[in-house]
Amino acid sequence: MSPALRIPVLAASVLAAGALIAQPTAAQPTAVAADPTAAVTAAMTARKPAVMAAPKIDITRRDGDWAFGTAVALGVPGTDRMPEGWLFLAERTPDGWRVALDGEPGFAGLAAEAPVVTEAEKPLFAQQNGLQAAGDFRTGMAMPWTTGQTWGMPGGPHGWSGTPTPWSSLDLAGGDQRVRAARGGTAYTMCKGWIRVVHDRGYATDYYHLWNNINVNGAAVAQGAYLGDTGTDVTCGGSAFGRHVHFALRQNSAYVGIAGHNVGKWVPQNGGAAYQGSALHGSTRVAAGGSVYNYGPLGFNQGVVDTNGGGTLNKRSGPGTGYGVVGSVADGATVTVSCSANGTSHTGRYGATTLWDRLSDGTWISDAYLWTGVNGPISGYC
Numbered sequence: 404m405s406p407a408l409r410i411p412v413l414a415a416s417v418l419a420a421g422a423l424i425a426q427p428t429a430a431q432p433t434a435v436a437a438d439p440t441a442a443v444t445a446a447m448t449a450r451k452p453a454v455m456a457a458p459k460i461d462i463t464r465r466d467g468d469w470a471f472g473t474a475v476a477l478g479v480p481g482t483d484r485m486p487e488g489w490l491f492l493a494e495r496t497p498d499g500w501r502v503a504l505d506g507e508p509g510f511a512g513l514a515a516e517a518p519v520v521t522e523a524e525k526p527l528f529a530q531q532n533g534l535q536a537a538g539d540f541r542t543g544m545a546m547p548w549t550t551g552q553t554w555g556m557p558g559g560p561h562g563w564s565g566t567p568t569p570w571s572s573l574d575l576a577g578g579d580q581r582v583r584a585a586r587g588g589t590a591y592t593m594c595k596g597w598i599r600v601v602h603d604r605g606y607a608t609d610y611y612h613l614w615n616n617i618n619v620n621g622a623a624v625a626q627g628a629y630l631g632d633t634g635t636d637v638t639c640g641g642s643a644f645g646r647h648v649h650f651a652l653r654q655n656s657a658y659v660g661i662a663g664h665n666v667g668k669w670v671p672q673n674g675g676a677a678y679q680g681s682a683l684h685g686s687t688r689v690a691a692g693g694s695v696y697n698y699g700p701l702g703f704n705q706g707v708v709d710t711n712g713g714g715t716l717n718k719r720s721g722p723g724t725g726y727g728v729v730g731s732v733a734d735g736a737t738v739t740v741s742c743s744a745n746g747t748s749h750t751g752r753y754g755a756t757t758l759w760d761r762l763s764d765g766t767w768i769s770d771a772y773l774w775t776g777v778n779g780p781i782s783g784y785c
Contacts, residue, residue, distance in 0.1 A: 434502045439470045439493040442502040446491065447474055450504065459594060459639065460491075463620040464519040468495035471519040474504065475594050478640015483565035485611070485641040485649075488593040489656075490528075492517055505531055506656025524589055524621055530605045531656045541776035542606060544585035545626060546667030546697035547650050552578040559671065559680030559691030563609070563651050563658050564641070566677040571658035572609075573671060574678070576647035577694070580633040582610055585650075585666065586700065587626045590619045596636030599653075600624060607653040612636050612643045626700060665776055668698035668707050668737065685735030685774075686713045701737065704782050706760070706775040708768070710734040711752040718766035722746030722759035729766050739763040742785035743770065761785055 434449065436442035443460050459475040470493040478484040489504040492513040503509035505528065514520045514528040548554055558574030584590070588602040593609075598616055601607045610616075613631030624630075635643040643649070652661045662673045662680070674680030674691065681690045685707055689695055701707065710716050715731040723746035732738060739762065746759040751771030758770035758780070775781045 435496070435499045436502075437499050439495075439500045439502065442493055442500040443472075443474050443491050443504075446502045446504050446507075447476055447489070450487075450489075466518045469493065469517050469519045470500075471517065473591060473593050475639060477594075478564070478637075480637045480640055481642055482640075483642060485564040486594060486597065486639040488597070488599070490591065492520070510656075521621060523623060524601075527589060527601050527603060530603060531601070531607075539777050540664045541701065541703055541781075542586065542602075542652075542664050542666060543604075543700050543703060544602075544606075544608070544666045545583075545700045546669070546695065547575065547582050547585045547608070547610060547630075547648060548578050548697055549581065549583060550627065550667075550697050550699040553694050553696045554578045556682065556689065556691055556693060556695050557645070557647060558678045559682075560660070560662050560673050561677035563649075569658050569660040570673055570677060570680075571653070571661050572649055572651040573661060574647045575650055575695075576633050576645065580646065582613060582630045582633060582648045584608075584624045584626055584628045584630060587628075588624060590617070590622050590624045590628075590630070592616065592618050592620070594639035596631075596634065596638055598630045600630075605655050607656070609649075609651040609653065611641070611649040611651075612647060614646075665701050665707075665774070667695070668701050669695060670774060683709070683774075685709045686711060687735060698737070701776075702739070705737055705739050706773040706781070708732055708734055708736045708738060708772060709752055709774050710772050716768055716772050718762070718768055719759075720766065722761070722767050726767065732768065738768070738773070740773075740775070740780075740782045742782050743780035744785045 434442045434446035462470050462472040464471040474491050475486050475488040478486040491504050493500050493502045511529050554577035560570035585608050586602045588600040590600045596613045598610045612634050614634030616631030633646045633648050661671045669682040669684050672681045681688050713734050717728045718730040719726040720729045722744040740760045743760050745757045748757045749769040749771040756771050759767050
């Protein structure tokens with residue numbers, strides 16, 4: 404893929420982003436109160452949301468001494484202050500209701516034993532604790548609209564609430580305006596206009612400002628499932644100028660920088676300020692305000708050819724320039740990698756590497772000219 408210079412920079416940005424999220428240190432649920440709503444409110448207060456004048460708490464499932472639902476700290480409509488939201492679990496004990504919000508150490512423990520959590524949800528919630536994909540920027544996601552359509556990207560990487568980091572979000576609009584799940588997972592209606600989908604590998608995605616959004620409480624959705632239409636809804640806070648979807652990437656129950664991840668075979672790039680930036684597909688760069696074609700998800704054993712300048716890339720009969728040329732592949736093409744080996748060194752967009760990748764047709768290309776999202780082999784060594 405992408406040689407050694409790439410990963411340390413992006414990994415540092417992810418870790419810095421994580422440092423901005425208040426992380427509880429206790430291994431047990433963080434709040435206990437006489438009723439579940441009061442316990443959830445106390446847990447939310449402990450997370451210190453920027454705005455919580457009127458917390459919106461919805462208990463969507465009850466089973467005896469257990470409760471599950473969504474907790475939203477409302478933002479301020481007409482401002483950059485977006486709502487903050489969590490899933491929560493509550494259990495009644497002799498001391499009162501104990502509660503944990505997703506992202507807290509106690510949440511996964513409660514989820515493992517809670518009858519209000521489905522068998523499909525339990526492994527997804529367990530993956531939200533700990534850095535499941537450290538150094539791995541593959542998401543398996545498409546852009547959040549129908550594959551094969553072209554939409555506009557009026558806003559490049561920016562924060563969930565505008566300029567603050569991490570720049571987790573993109574503003575996207577156009578096409579048929581129908582917003583779709585970027586990857587399969589389990590969907591929740593956090594608030595009017597706001598859907599969250601929890602995926603595997605510790606990822607989740609948020610979709611805000613929707614009109615006609617679906618009303619779901621842990622429903623399984625496939626990649627491409629309809630979630631709602633682009634809109635300007637700010638019922639729960641924030642602002643929207645012109646219909647669009649505010650699309651955000653989360654990992655381990657916190658927003659993370661979307662730059663460097665692959666979404667729809669594009670890799671968002673930060674700009675000098677929030678809402679600027681661009682997206683790369685091979686050597687093709689689209690700046691904020693431009694149009695982006697949804698190529699669909701990139702497979703975990705696939706890469707996008709990036710010649711760092713356009714044109715074509717020679718394919719060789721072995722892992723190095725000492726082997727004969729046996730064809731070529733175009734910049735931006737998707738290729739499948741069978742295995743990798745070391746050979747002659749080459750320098751691409753992200754630095755130098757000696758790694759070569761054997762493609763599914765038996766030919767070889769230098770990993771310096773392939774975006775895979777991993778700093779090393781994605782299908783093992785040959």
